[in-house]
Amino acid sequence: MAAGGGAGAIGARTPRLASDCDLEGLDLSPAEGFLLSRIDGHTPQALLRQVGGLPPDEVDRCIERWAESGLLVFVSSGPPARSGEGDSGFGEASASAARAPVAIDPQLEISAEAQQAALAMDAGLERPYHEILGVEPDADVRTIKRAYFGLSKEFHPDRYFRRDIGPYADVVERVFRRIVEAYELLSDPATRAEVQRDLAAAAQAPPEPQPEPPLETPAEEPAAEISRPRKRRTGPRPFSPLTRAFAQRRAKAKSFFEAGMAAYAEGRWLEAAGSVRLAIAFDPRNAVYKSRFVDVRQKVADVRFEQLTKEADSAMTFRDRGDALKLYEEALHYKPFDPQVNHTAARLAWLVADDPRRAKEYAVRACEVEPEQPEYRKTLGMIYKAAGLKANARRELQCALRLNPKDDEARAELKSL
Amino acid sequence: MSRVIGIDLGTTNSCVTVIENGQPTVIPNAGGYRTTPSMFAISHDGKRLVGHLAKRQAITNSRNTVYASKRLIGRRFDSAEVQKAIDLCPFEIVRGANDDPRIKIAGKTFTCPEIAGIILREMKRVAEEYIGEPVSEAVITVPAYFNDTQRQSTKDAGKIAGLEVLRIINEPTAAAMAYGATNRSEEKIAIYDLGGGTFDISVLDMSDGVIEVLATAGNTFLGGEDFDRRIVMHLLERFQEEESIDLRTDPMALQRLKDAAEKAKCDLSSRESTEVSLPFISSDDSGPRHLQLELDRGTLESLVDDLVQGTVKTVEACVQDAGLTPGDVDRVILVGGQTRMPLIQKTAGEFFGKGPHKGVNPDEVVAIGAAMQAEALVSDDKDLLLLDVTPLSLGIATAGGHFAKLIERNTTVPVRKTHIFTTTRDNQTAVKIRVLQGESDVAADNDLLGEFVLSGIRPAPQGGPEIDVCFDIDANGIVSVSATDLSTGKEQSITVNATGTLSQDEIQKIIEEHELYEVELKA
Numbered sequence: 001m002a003a004g005g006g007a008g009a010i011g012a013r014t015p016r017l018a019s020d021c022d023l024e025g026l027d028l029s030p031a032e033g034f035l036l037s038r039i040d041g042h043t044p045q046a047l048l049r050q051v052g053g054l055p056p057d058e059v060d061r062c063i064e065r066w067a068e069s070g071l072l073v074f075v076s077s078g079p080p081a082r083s084g085e086g087d088s089g090f091g092e093a094s095a096s097a098a099r100a101p102v103a104i105d106p107q108l109e110i111s112a113e114a115q116q117a118a119l120a121m122d123a124g125l126e127r128p129y130h131e132i133l134g135v136e137p138d139a140d141v142r143t144i145k146r147a148y149f150g151l152s153k154e155f156h157p158d159r160y161f162r163r164d165i166g167p168y169a170d171v172v173e174r175v176f177r178r179i180v181e182a183y184e185l186l187s188d189p190a191t192r193a194e195v196q197r198d199l200a201a202a203a204q205a206p207p208e209p210q211p212e213p214p215l216e217t218p219a220e221e222p223a224a225e226i227s228r229p230r231k232r233r234t235g236p237r238p239f240s241p242l243t244r245a246f247a248q249r250r251a252k253a254k255s256f257f258e259a260g261m262a263a264y265a266e267g268r269w270l271e272a273a274g275s276v277r278l279a280i281a282f283d284p285r286n287a288v289y290k291s292r293f294v295d296v297r298q299k300v301a302d303v304r305f306e307q308l309t310k311e312a313d314s315a316m317t318f319r320d321r322g323d324a325l326k327l328y329e330e331a332l333h334y335k336p337f338d339p340q341v342n343h344t345a346a347r348l349a350w351l352v353a354d355d356p357r358r359a360k361e362y363a364v365r366a367c368e369v370e371p372e373q374p375e376y377r378k379t380l381g382m383i384y385k386a387a388g389l390k391a392n393a394r395r396e397l398q399c400a401l402r403l404n405p406k407d408d409e410a411r412a413e414l415k416s417l
Numbered sequence: 418m419s420r421v422i423g424i425d426l427g428t429t430n431s432c433v434t435v436i437e438n439g440q441p442t443v444i445p446n447a448g449g450y451r452t453t454p455s456m457f458a459i460s461h462d463g464k465r466l467v468g469h470l471a472k473r474q475a476i477t478n479s480r481n482t483v484y485a486s487k488r489l490i491g492r493r494f495d496s497a498e499v500q501k502a503i504d505l506c507p508f509e510i511v512r513g514a515n516d517d518p519r520i521k522i523a524g525k526t527f528t529c530p531e532i533a534g535i536i537l538r539e540m541k542r543v544a545e546e547y548i549g550e551p552v553s554e555a556v557i558t559v560p561a562y563f564n565d566t567q568r569q570s571t572k573d574a575g576k577i578a579g580l581e582v583l584r585i586i587n588e589p590t591a592a593a594m595a596y597g598a599t600n601r602s603e604e605k606i607a608i609y610d611l612g613g614g615t616f617d618i619s620v621l622d623m624s625d626g627v628i629e630v631l632a633t634a635g636n637t638f639l640g641g642e643d644f645d646r647r648i649v650m651h652l653l654e655r656f657q658e659e660e661s662i663d664l665r666t667d668p669m670a671l672q673r674l675k676d677a678a679e680k681a682k683c684d685l686s687s688r689e690s691t692e693v694s695l696p697f698i699s700s701d702d703s704g705p706r707h708l709q710l711e712l713d714r715g716t717l718e719s720l721v722d723d724l725v726q727g728t729v730k731t732v733e734a735c736v737q738d739a740g741l742t743p744g745d746v747d748r749v750i751l752v753g754g755q756t757r758m759p760l761i762q763k764t765a766g767e768f769f770g771k772g773p774h775k776g777v778n779p780d781e782v783v784a785i786g787a788a789m790q791a792e793a794l795v796s797d798d799k800d801l802l803l804l805d806v807t808p809l810s811l812g813i814a815t816a817g818g819h820f821a822k823l824i825e826r827n828t829t830v831p832v833r834k835t836h837i838f839t840t841t842r843d844n845q846t847a848v849k850i851r852v853l854q855g856e857s858d859v860a861a862d863n864d865l866l867g868e869f870v871l872s873g874i875r876p877a878p879q880g881g882p883e884i885d886v887c888f889d890i891d892a893n894g895i896v897s898v899s900a901t902d903l904s905t906g907k908e909q910s911i912t913v914n915a916t917g918t919l920s921q922d923e924i925q926k927i928i929e930e931h932e933l934y935e936v937e938l939k940a
Contacts, residue, residue, distance in 0.1 A: 149627040153802050157831060157892040161583075161794040173831055173892075180829050188740075266885060267906040317921060318576070 011049070012113055014075040014120075015063055016041030026071075035062055037248055040123060040281060041075055047120045075104070102167045109163035117154065118168055121175045123278075128199055129182035137196070141187055148183040155179060170270070253283030260296070269299040301334040308334070309341060321352045332362075342366035343376050346383065356387040367396075374404035382413055390417055421554045421583065421795050422544045423787025424537060425591070426571065428487040428614025428640055430754070431455045432784035433540040435548060436792040441595070441785040444547045452780055453543065455536050455613075458482035459523035467539040479507040479672045481522040483532055485642055488614050489518045490529040490574070491567030498638050505646070507668045515919070530570045530919055531927050534577030538931070541578055555580045556791040558783050560615035561587035561808050562635035564854050564864050565896060565913060573919050577927050583794055584893060588612070589619035590630055590805060591786030592752045596777060597623045598789050598801055604747040605631075607736070609765050609773075610783075611728065612753035614640035618732045620739040620746065629804040632738035632827045634731050639724060641682075641755035647720045648678035648712070652693060656708050662699050670698050674708075685714045686757045718760045725764050732768060738827060749773045754780055804829055811888055811896065814851040814860035816841045823888045826856065830894060835887040837903070839880050847872035848884060850900050852913055871900045871909040 017039060028036065031054055038048055045063060049056035066072045102122075104115050121132075130137045133147040153159070155176045160169065185191045260275030273296045280289045312327035325348040328341050335341070343366040350359035363380035370376060381396030397414040400407060423441075425432045430452040433444050443451045448469050456471035459481045466474065475482040485506075492499050494512045502518075503510045513519040513528060520527045537557070544552050557580075559571050568585050575582035586594075589608035596606065603624040610617040617635035621628055652674050657663055664670040677693050684691035690713035698708045736743055749765055751773045756762065766772045793801040806829050812822040815838070823834045840848065849870050855863025874882050883903040890896050899910030919927070 145622070146624065149624055149629070152627055152804055153799065156802055156804070158794060158802060159799050161892075177831065177833065180832070184829075265906065266903050267901050267908050314921070317925065 010060065011046030012044055012116060014041065014044045014116055015039050015048075015067065015072040016075055018070055018073045032062055035059060036066075039063075039072065040249075043120045043123055044116050047124070102171060105166060108165050108168065110160060110165040110168050114154070115168060118171045118175060121155065121178075122171045123281075125175065125178045129186055129195055132178060132182045133186065137199070139186075144183065144186050148179065148187075151179050152176070174274075249282045253279040253281075253286065253289070256282065257286075257289055257292075261292070264292075264296060264299075269296065269303050272296045273300045305331050305334040305338070312344075321348055325349060325352055337365065337369050339366045339369040339373065339376065342369070343373075343379060346379055350379075350383050350386065356383055359383045360387065372403060374400045374407060374410070377403060378407065378410045378413070381410070385413065385417065393417060419550065419554065420544075420548055420552055421556070421788070421791035422541070422552055423591070423784050423789065423791050424540050424555050424557045425588065425781075425784035425787060426487065426533060426537060426540075426557055426559070426574075427452075427455055427612055427783075428485050428642065429455060430613065430780070431536055431540055432781055433544050434781070434784040434788035435544060436788050441788050443781045443784065444544050446543045447546070453536075453539060454484070455487065456482060456484045457486075457532055457535050459525070463523070465535075467535055476669060476672045476676070479668045481508065483508050483520050483522060483527075485614055486520060486529055486532045488638065488642075489520075490533055491564070491570035492518060494518045501638075507671065528919060528923075528927070530573040530924075531577055533571060533574035534927070534931070537574055537578035537580060541580055553579070553581055554583050554791070554795070556584050556586060556591075556787040556794070557582055558588045558591045558787045559585055560612075560635055560637050561589050561610075561617040561619055561633040562615070562637050563587075564809055565866050565894075566864060567637075568894065570919075573924050576924055577931065579928070583791055586787065586790055586803070586805065587617065587619065587630075587633065587808065588615075588783045589617045589633065589752060590621070590628070590803060591784075591790065592750060592777070592782045593619065593621045593623065593628055593630075593786065594789045594793075594801060594803060595782045595786035596750055596774075597621075597626060597628045601625050605741065605745055606748045606750060607732070607746045607769065608750050608752055609728075609732065609756065609761075610635075610752040611755040611761065612640050613755070614638075614642050616640060616728050616731065618728070618735045620735055620741060626800050627802045627804065629829075630806045630827070631740070632735050633806065633808055634735040634738065636727070636731060639727065641679075641753070643724055644682055644721050644755060644758075645675060645678045647724070648682060648717065649674045651712075651716075651720055652678065652708065652710065655710055656698070660699070660706050662701060662706060664699060667699065673698060681712050682717065682758070685712065685717050686759060689714050714759070721760070725760055728761075729764060729768055732765075743769045746771075750777060750782075752777070752779050752782055805894075806830065807832070807890060807894075809854045809864075810856055811852070811854050811866075811890075813838070813886060813898075814853055818860045820853055820855070820858055820860045820863055823886065824890065830890045831892045833887065833889045835885055838884045838886055840874065840877070840882050840884075841879055843879050844876040845879065845882075846874045846876060848874065848900070850886060850898065850909070852896070852898050852911070866896065867898075867911050867913045869898075869900075869909050869911050871902060871907065873905065873907050874902050875904055 035048065035054055045060070048063070049059045054062065063072065067074070102119060104112050106112055108115070124132065128137075130139065133144060133151065135143055135147050139147075155172055157169070157173050157176060160172060165172070185195050256275045257279035260272045260279060263275060264272035273293075276289060276293045276296050280286070280293060283289065308327050308331035312324045312331060315321070315324035315327055325345060328345040328348065331341055332338070332345060342362045346359045346362035346366060349355050349362060360380070360383050363376065363383050366373070366376040367380050377396050377400035381393045381400055384390075384393035384396060394414065394417055397410050397417070400410045401414065404410070420435055423434045432452045434441050435444060436442070445451050446453050446468060450469065453468040454472040456468065456475065458466045458471035458474060458478060460466055460474060460478060471482055475484070488502055489499055489510070494516050499510065499518045509521040510518050511521050511526060513526075518529060520529070520532060541552055541555070555575065557571060557575055559568055563571070571585055572582045589610045592608045592610065593606060601624070605620065605622050608617070608619045608621065610619075615635065615637050616639045617633065619633040620631045622631055623629070649671070653664055664674065673695055677695055681691050681693050690711060693708065693710045693712055695708040697705045699706045736746070746769050749769045749771060751762065751765060756779050762773055789801060790803060793799065793803070806827045807824060808826060810822045810826045811824040812820055815821045821836070821838075823836055824832060838848070847870055849868060851860070851868040852866045853860060853863040854866050857863050871884065874884070885901045885903055887899045887901070888896065889898070896913040897910060898913065899908055901908040
C-alpha cells in the first residue's frame with residue numbers, strides 16, 4: 001500500500017471505536033458515518049484515507065476530532081492490542097489459534113508497521129480487486145502490474161523466509177494469494193471485463209443478505225452532500241448514519257459467520273476460525289459467534305497440534321533437535337496436557353537445551369497426566385538427578401522401578417545416586 | 418550466520434557461487450576451474466573420484482565412470498528416457514526397488530540422488546575450502562521442466578550431501594535473477610537455456626528487482642550431449658566407410674570419440690573448420706588404425722539442424738503461453754555452454770528479431786542467480802523477489818482415464834485451488850485420489866505424484882456425494898492435496914512425496930553410509 005505519505009506516524013496508527021463510546025448524541029453526515037463504519041481496529045489511518053470515502057485531510061480531521069471526544073482510541077502497537085475489546089470471546093492469549101485473534105506482537109520478526117499493514121490488507125480482502133491493488137478501476141495493465149510488484153515485495157511469503165512471524169505467516173500468505181488473484185483477473189482483458197461487469201451489477205442491485213446498500217457504493221455520493229450540508233436536513237432520514245453503519249457491520253458479520261459455519265461443516269477449520277473471528281470483529285457483542293468460536297478454535301488447535309508434532313517428528317530425524325524442541329513446545333501451546341509430547345519435550349529440554357528446570361516442568365506434567373507410565377517417571381527421576389535433587393530423583397526412580405521392575409537403566413540410575 | 422551458496426547442478430558441469438559483499442563470486446575448484454564436471458567414478462583400485470579426477474580417467478575406465486546422471490534422476494526405470502540412456506551409456510543401469518533407475522559401477526549400486534549427492538558434496542567442499550568455514554545451506558537449480566519427482570530427488574541429493582536446500586529454483590529463472598539484480602529497468606526478457614542435457618525457455622517480466630515468471634517450457638532430454646552424440650555418430654559412420662571397422666562395440670574408442678566430438682564442437686564455435694585426430698583408435702590384422710578427419714561448421718550445422726529447430730517450436734509455444742509475441746520481448750539472454758554455437762545465436766536472434774544479450778557468462782550465470790536467491794531469502798535486505806510459477810499442471814485422475822487439472826501450469830505460487838468431485842457408482846464408499854502432473858488430457862500420459870484413498874463415504878446414488886479436493890502449493894513448491902467428504906467432514910490428505918523417490922529412511926541410511934565413507938578417506 002502507498003501507506004503513510006508525509007504524515008507517516010499518523011498514517012501508521014490504527015483507530016478503533018472506544019468500548020464505552022456514546023454514539024447517541026452524535027450528529028454526523030452520511031460521509032462521516034461511512035468513515036466511522038470503516039474503523040474496525042484493523043485498518044490503519046493511512047488506509048482509511050484511501051478507503052474512507054472522504055478527502056484524505058478530511059479523514060485525518062474527523063479522526064482527530066473523534067479521538068478528542070473519546071469516541072475513538074488508537075490501537076497501541078504494544079502486545080495485546082485488542083484485549084480490551086472482545087473480552088471473554090477471543091482475547092485470551094493462552095490458546096491463540098492459528099488464524100484466530102492476531103494482535104500486534106513486537107516479539108515477532110516482522111515490524112509492527114508491517115504487522116499493521118498485513119492486518120489492514122487482511123481485513124480488506126473482500127474489497128473489489130482494484131482496491132486491493134490500490135489502483136483505479138480503469139487502470140492500465142502496466143499500472144496494475146506495478147502495483148502488483150510493489151505489493152508482492154511487501155507481502156510475498158519469501159519476505160519472511162524462516163522468520164518467526166507467528167500467526168502472520170498465515171495472514172501474509174492469505175493476503176498474497178488474494179493479491180495474485182486480483183492481478184491475474186485484472187491483467188487479463190477477458191477476466192477483467194467480467195470483474196467489471198460483476199462490480200457494476202453489485203453497485204446496481206445490492207446482494208440479498210444485505211438490506212442496506214453494499215459497502216462499496218457510497219464513495220462518491222456522500223462527497224457531494226458534504227458540500228451542501230443544509231439541504232440534507234430537509235429530506236427524511238430513514239437511518240441515522242450510525243445505525244446504518246452498525247447494521248452494515250452486523251450484516252457483514254453475519255455473512256462472515258455463515259461462511260465460517262459452512263467452512264466448519266466442511267472441515268476447513270482454519271478458514272472457519274478466520275471467518276468467525278472476522279464476524280466477531282464486526283459484531284463484538286454477539287454471544288452466539290463467541291460461543292461457536294470456542295469450538296472452532298479447538299478444532300484449529302487440534303489441527304495445529306497434529307501438524308506441529310508431525311513437523312517436530314521429522315525434525316527429530318532430520319534437522320537438529322533444537323528445532324524439534326521448539327516445535328514440540330509450540331505444539332504444547334495447543335494441547336498443554338499431551339503426555340507423550342510433554343515427555344519428549346522434557347527429554348529434549350534436558351539433553352539438547354540443557355535446561356533442567358524447563359525439562360522438569362514438562363516431565364512433571366507428563367507424570368501428572370499418566371502417573372502409571374514408568375518411562376515418564378524414569379525421565380523425571382533422571383532430570384531431578386541431573387539437577388542435583390537427589391531425594392526427588394530417588395522417589396521417581398523407585399516409582400519407575402515399581403511400575404516396571406525390568407528396567408535396568410532405572411535400576412542403575414538409582415544405584416548411582 | 419553461516420554462508421549460503423548457490424549450486425548449478427548441471428548435466429555435464431556444475432558450478433558453485435557465493436555472495437561476497439553483495440557481489441557474486443564463482444568459486445574455482447582446487448584445479449582452478451570455475452566449473453566442475455558432474456562426473457563420478459570408482460577407479461580400478463577402488464577409489465572414489467569426483468569432478469575433473471573422474472573425467473580424466475573416464476577413457477580408461479568408462480564402465481565405472483558415471484556422467485549425465487541428471488538425465489535419469491527422478492525418472493521411472495521403464496520410461497522411454499531411461500531406456501534410451503541404457504542403450505547409450507557405457508555404465509550399467511539397473512532397476513531399483515522403487516522402479517527407479519540405479520547405477521551399478523564397480524559392483525556397487527547407487528541411486529541417482531546418491532550420485533547427485535556426491536557431486537553436490539564436492540561442490541560444497543569446493544565452497545568450504547574457499548570460504549574457510551562450513552557451509553550447510555544452498556539453493557540448487559534444476560531445469561524448468563523438471564517435474565515434482567525430479568525436484569524432490571534433487572532435494573534428497575542435497576540432504577545426502579549434507580546441505581539444507583533452502584529452495585529448488587529453475588535454471589532460467591536463476592539466470593533471470595542474476596540479470597535482474599543489476600538491470601532494474603522494466604523489461605520483458607526471454608532466457609534461452611541450452612545446457613549439457615536439458616533445454617529450457619522462460620519468459621519473464623521484471624521491474625526494480627521483482628521478477629515474475631510469465632511462462633516456461635522445455636525439454637528435459639535435449640542438450641549439448643545430443644549435439645555431441647550426433648557428431649560421434651557422424652565420426653563413426655565416416656570411420657566405418659573408410660576403414661570398415663565398427664567402433665560402436667568398443668567402449669574406450671567411444672569415449673575417445675565423445676571427447677573429441679565435444680572438443681570439435683567447441684572449436685567450431687569460433688572457427689569455420691577443425692581437425693579430429695585420434696591416433697591408434699583401433700587396430701586390425703594390418704596394424705593400428707587412426708581416425709583423422711576434417712569437420713567444418715556447415716557439416717556440424719546440418720547434423721544438428723533438426724535439434725535446433727526443435728527448440729524453436731518450444732520457444733514459440735512458450736512466448737504464446739506468456740501472452741506475448743516475439744517482438745514484445747525486450748531482451749534475449751542465452752544460457753548454457755551450448756548457446757555459444759553460432760547457429761543457435763543466429764536462430765534465437767532471428768526468432769526474436771534482436772541479437773542476444775552479451776553481458777552474461779552462459780556457464781556461470783545460473784549458479785550466480787542461485788546464490789542471489791539464497792541470499793535474498795536469508796538476508797534482511799529484501800531487494801530481489803522472485804515470483805515463481807508451477808512448471809506443470811497439477812490435477813487428479815478421473816473416471817474414464819481423464820486428467821482433471823486443478824492448477825494450470827505457469828500459475829504463481831503459493832497457490833491453493835479447490836474443486837468438487839463426486840462418485841461414479843451407486844453406494845460407492847471410497848474414492849482413490851491419484852495426484853498427477855503433466856499436460857496431457859489422458860491420465861496415463863502424466864506423471865503420478867502420489868495417491869491416497871478417501872473412504873467412509875456415506876452410501877448414496879452415484880453423483881450424490883460431494884468430495885472437495887484441495888490442492889495447495891506453498892512458496893517452497895511443496896504440493897499437498899486433501900480430499901474432504903462434504904457430508905461427513907471426513908478428510909484425507911497427503912503432502913506429495915512423489916513415488917519413486919527415496920523414503921526418509923533410505924536417505925538417512927545413505928547419509929550414514931557416506932559419513933562412514935568419509936571417515937574411511939581420512940584414515
